[in-house]
Amino acid sequence: MEPITLIAGATRIGFCVDDDDRLRQVGFGPDLDTGTLVFAPWLYPLAYPTYGEDPFAAPALRVTNADGTPITRLVCTGHDRGHHDGGEIIAFSLRDEVAPLTVRIALRSWTDTGVIEQWVEVVNDQAGPITLHEVAAATPLLAGTAPHLDHFRGDWGAEFTPLHDRLTPGAKVLEARATTRPAHEVPPYVCYRPDGDVDETTGRVLAASLAWGGNLRIAFETARHGGVRAWFGHLPTGADYTLDPGVTFTTPTVLWAWSDAGRRPLTQRLHRWVRAHALRDGDRDRPVVVNNWEATGFDFDADRLDRFCRETAEVGGEVFLLDDGWFGSEFPRDDDTQGLGDWAPDRRKLPDGLAGVGASAAAAGVRFGVWVEPEMVNPRSVLYRDHLDWVVAVPGRERREERNQLQLDLCRPDVADHVVGVLDGVLTPDIGADYVKWDANRMVTEPGSTALAADRQGNWPVDVVHATWAVMDRVVAAHPDTELLLCASGGGRMDLGTLSRFHDVWLSDNTDPVDRVRMQWHAAEFLPVAALAAHVTRWGQRPVAFACAVAMSARFGFDLNRDVLDDDEWAVCRRATAAYRRLRPIIQRGDLVRLVSPEHGPGAALAFVDDDRTEAVVFAYRLPDRDTDRDPVPDTLRIVGLDRVRRYEVTTIDLGADDPSTPECHTGAELADVGIPWHPIGACTAAIHHLTAASD
Ligand code: DGJ
Numbered sequence: 013m014e015p016i017t018l019i020a021g022a023t024r025i026g027f028c029v030d031d032d033d034r035l036r037q038v039g040f041g042p043d044l045d046t047g048t049l050v051f052a053p054w055l056y057p058l059a060y061p062t063y064g065e066d067p068f069a070a071p072a073l074r075v076t077n078a079d080g081t082p083i084t085r086l087v088c089t090g091h092d093r094g095h096h097d098g099g100e101i102i103a104f105s106l107r108d109e110v111a112p113l114t115v116r117i118a119l120r121s122w123t124d125t126g127v128i129e130q131w132v133e134v135v136n137d138q139a140g141p142i143t144l145h146e147v148a149a150a151t152p153l154l155a156g157t158a159p160h161l162d163h164f165r166g167d168w169g170a171e172f173t174p175l176h177d178r179l180t181p182g183a184k185v186l187e188a189r190a191t192t193r194p195a196h197e198v199p200p201y202v203c204y205r206p207d208g209d210v211d212e213t214t215g216r217v218l219a220a221s222l223a224w225g226g227n228l229r230i231a232f233e234t235a236r237h238g239g240v241r242a243w244f245g246h247l248p249t250g251a252d253y254t255l256d257p258g259v260t261f262t263t264p265t266v267l268w269a270w271s272d273a274g275r276r277p278l279t280q281r282l283h284r285w286v287r288a289h290a291l292r293d294g295d296r297d298r299p300v301v302v303n304n305w306e307a308t309g310f311d312f313d314a315d316r317l318d319r320f321c322r323e324t325a326e327v328g329g330e331v332f333l334l335d336d337g338w339f340g341s342e343f344p345r346d347d348d349t350q351g352l353g354d355w356a357p358d359r360r361k362l363p364d365g366l367a368g369v370g371a372s373a374a375a376a377g378v379r380f381g382v383w384v385e386p387e388m389v390n391p392r393s394v395l396y397r398d399h400l401d402w403v404v405a406v407p408g409r410e411r412r413e414e415r416n417q418l419q420l421d422l423c424r425p426d427v428a429d430h431v432v433g434v435l436d437g438v439l440t441p442d443i444g445a446d447y448v449k450w451d452a453n454r455m456v457t458e459p460g461s462t463a464l465a466a467d468r469q470g471n472w473p474v475d476v477v478h479a480t481w482a483v484m485d486r487v488v489a490a491h492p493d494t495e496l497l498l499c500a501s502g503g504g505r506m507d508l509g510t511l512s513r514f515h516d517v518w519l520s521d522n523t524d525p526v527d528r529v530r531m532q533w534h535a536a537e538f539l540p541v542a543a544l545a546a547h548v549t550r551w552g553q554r555p556v557a558f559a560c561a562v563a564m565s566a567r568f569g570f571d572l573n574r575d576v577l578d579d580d581e582w583a584v585c586r587r588a589t590a591a592y593r594r595l596r597p598i599i600q601r602g603d604l605v606r607l608v609s610p611e612h613g614p615g616a617a618l619a620f621v622d623d624d625r626t627e628a629v630v631f632a633y634r635l636p637d638r639d640t641d642r643d644p645v646p647d648t649l650r651i652v653g654l655d656r657v658r659r660y661e662v663t664t665i666d667l668g669a670d671d672p673s674t675p676e677c678h679t680g681a682e683l684a685d686v687g688i689p690w691h692p693i694g695a696c697t698a699a700i701h702h703l704t705a706a707s708d
Contacts, residue, residue: 013053015039016091017046018102018119021126021281023270025119025152027104030054033087035104035117040152041206041218042272057153057235060106060117060132062086063146068236070183070243072132072148077111078140078257084108086115098289099123112137125285131265136255143470144253148245149222149263154232156206159240161232164534166199169522171503172534174611178208179240183233187247190455191226191473192387192419193504200228200507201538203275204242212606213274219282220244221538223290223509224264226477227251246477250459252470264509275537276653280603283540287601290512291543292488292496297596298516298542298567299330299495300589301381301447306523306549307573310337310346313361317369321376323574327582328589331447332373333381333497338362343392348453349416352388353395355434370444381447381497386434387480388417388454402427404476406460414454422479423463423472428486435487439494446493449518450484452500477509484513497545506539516543516567523571524552525562526696529633530610532566533618541620542600547571548585554696556581557667558633560588561698565599565618565631568592584667591665595629595702598622602629605653610635613643615690625655625680626705634692648687651703654680658705662688665700677706 015026015038026038026046030053037059038049049056058066063074064083075084086106094101099121106115114135121128130150136142161184165173177184186202188194200222203210210217220242222228227247235241244266255261269285271278287294302324304312312320317334324332337358340351344358351358357365364371366382373380389396389403391413396403403418405411411418420427439445461472488496498505499518506517519535522528528546535544546566548559556577563569568589574582592599602620610616610633617632632649654660660683661675678688683703691699 013049015044015046015049016102017044018100018121018128019046020099020121020123020128022272023121023126023128023268025128025130025268027059028053028056029088030056033089035059035086035088035106037153040154041270042216060086060115060148060151069241070151070231070233071146072151072243073115073134074146075113076143076145078138078142079111081111084111084113096120113142122285122289124288125281126269127281127285128268129265130268132263134255134261136257136259138257141254141256144255144261146245146248147253147261147263148243150266151241151243153235154204154206154218154240154242156204156240158206158208159232160205160208162203162205163230164199164201166196166503168196168501168504169520171195171520171522172199172531174534179232179234181234183231185229185231187249188228189247189249191459191476192452192455193500194224194226194228195506196501196504198228198230199503200224200230202230203537204232204240211274212276215274216270216272217275217278219269219278219538221267221508222264223267223507223512224477225480225505225507225510227473228264246474250470251473253474254468254471267508276605279537279606282538283604286508286538287540287542290508291540292513292515294540294542295601298600299379300328300592301331301333301497301545301547301569302327302329303333303335303449303547303569303571305335305383306547306551306571312337314363314368314372317362318372321369321372321378324373324378325376327570327585328593329378329570331379331381332376333383333447333449334369335383335449336385336451338366338369338382340393342394343390350390350392352385352390352417353393355384355437366438366443366445370442374444379447380443380445381449382438382443382445383449383451384434384438385451385453386431387420387422387452389420390417392416401462404456404459404461406458409458412457414457417454419454419456421461421463421476422483423461423475425463428479428483431483432486432490436490439491447495447497449497449499450514452505481509481513484510488513511543516545518545519566522551523547523549525554525559526552526635528562529616529635532562533606533610533616536566536604540600541566541604543567545569548588550576557584557588558696558698560584560667561631561700562633564588564592564700567600587667587670591667591700598627598629603653607649607651608632608646613641613645614638614695615643615645617649619651619653621653625658628654628660628703630701630703632690632692632699632701634695634697636695645693646690649690650685650687651683654683654703655705656681656684660703661706663702664691665702667700672702
């Protein structure tokens with residue numbers, strides 16, 4: 013018997029159907045033999061184990077049927093195979109004949125990047141409602157001789173802090189539970205290393221990401237008969253989902269990408285996939301954004317913003333982004349205690365409203381962007397006073413505040429309409445804004461919705477994600493030319509599902525460039541740097557040239573008070589912007605080549621190389637020493653990833669001087685094998701090298 017396989021480069025997933033019509037997983041990963049089955053079909057593990065049948069596997073699906081029974085047994089009734097414009101789609105149909113239920117396991121391959129997406133649909137074919145307690149998007153069994161998991165902590169200010177675990181007997185369970193900022197609990201990006209050791213160019217590694225903007229579970233459990241059973245899906249806790257007859261429940265999507273040649277090709281493929289198939293306008297240049305938040309907080313007026321617009325132009329920025337604090341009349345938003353939800357401009361600060369700031373931006377020749385936090389409300393606001401029933405709450409229970417605010421319940425159609433209207437109100441032609449920072453600054457406590465009947469409250473954690481995405485989709489449809497920056501107290505939301513409505517993400521409020529080197533390094537394992545907003549600020553009080561060089565290796569911008577800089581520092585900012593705008597296509601769309609990891613020592617270096625290997629930009633950083641450092645600062649910087657035969661002119665860009673260095677010429681082989689001297693010597697210094705292939 014031949015396995016039924018889906019192939020996208022090294023990412024391969026295979027299934028077979030045994031004599032009892034059970035769907036079994038034959039293999040997962042590059043080693044999958046696509047030709048024949050090695051064992052009898054029944055010896056392969058169930059592809060989607062259900063509660064009550066395999067007592068040793070965490071169930072992929074656990075249901076209470078309409079008759080109250082808790083068991084499901086699925087047999088495969090067939091599969092469909094077809095094409096989409098990027099590859100193939102396979103959908104297996106499974107059915108429980110005793111308590112009628114249809115489960116479709118769907119997979120979609122992307123041949124351009126070697127990525128496979130997987131998700132599950134459950135249809136209730138019973139006469140009455142059923143309850144879905146657990147519904148995994150995928151639960152593959154993964155082989156492994158020395159299984160390791162790379163994952164991240166995502167706390168505020170410490171987004172993408174790497175964690176590396178050896179998977180020992182038992183389960184490693186990652187759960188995000190607070191609904192609105194799930195990436196602050198679990199950034200939904202992991203790597204599974206079946207054999208342990210992996211470096212940039214050798215070793216087997218599986219990257220996986222759950223595209224879900226809410227509570228989630230990602231688990232890896234050693235299986236009784238060998239291997240590791242993964243579990244990806246929305247979090248079952250508090251989410252017993254009532255599914256009515258005839259209705260389909262769709263899980264989030266998991267994205268898989270295998271590499272048997274280390275991390276670099278995996279990262280490069282993921283970046284291409286995210287730019288092409290997830291991020292909005294993924295191949296369009298991201299603008300240089302100048303934001304006022306770190307500079308002014310809530311304390312500004314129209315004159316200060318007018319000056320900000322002119323400074324944006326002077327430094328070479330392309331968008332002036334007005335942050336929190338521009339709204340609230342009866343409850344002026346002078347701090348975070350009030351005003352949220354009242355989206356009329358505060359006329360004390362802005363006599364001419366947002367249109368006045370838009371006019372300042374236009375006069376300065378820059379675009380205008382506006383911050384909103386449309387899903388939230390301060391109890392001290394007109395909106396809350398008028399609509400006490402619009403918030404997420406449980407009747408009779410205290411409405412606990414976080415950052416002095418409550419969350420609006422987007423499952424209510426009237427609230428969803430209102431939120432779309434907030435964006436419509438900001439994006440009117442007279443204001444002229446075409447850039448929005450969409451923030452969300454609290455988690456959910458006491459989840460409850462007046463949109464749902466008392467016996468359907470368990471649907472809310474899932475429904476609210478779809479309702480939020482639906483609102484975002486309406487905004488995108490109504491304002492297709494507006495660029496959207498995703499933010500949730502920094503990087504609290506950065507799953508590929510939510511991000512697909514946005515152009516980039518505010519990675520973290522922590523903009524200390526020392527921390528940012530590491531944070532951007534790890535986030536960029538999965539996300540292209542075009543999606544990672546990085547602004548120069550005074551966090552950490554680091555040298556401005558260093559802060560600029562760090563932000564330049566992602567989506568560059570500023571959050572800076574001009575008044576605290578001297579003229580030399582301001583000139584550094586201007587040179588940095590000019591250099592960034594020149595090199596932006598390579599940085600934002602080139603292949604990322606990681607050269608020296610900041611995890612092992614105080615040196616760090618990375619390169620971006622264009623498609624035909626004719627141009628590259630290299631960033632090298634010298635960080636302060638840490639007790640945990642294993643490696644010294646390198647003497648030389650070896651630059652790999654270029655064409656070994658070609659000659660390259662290497663120019664060093666000095667942000668402190670107007671003239672670049674005299675170019676040196678080296679072949680790609682010399683740059684890779686011998687390298688160039690390591691420039692950044694003192695702590696918090698950086699070097700930027702621009703490489704162009706010589707025409708000879
Ligand atoms: C949290 C964001 O992460 C900040 O950048 C800023 O926009 C504040 N919210 C404003 O309240």
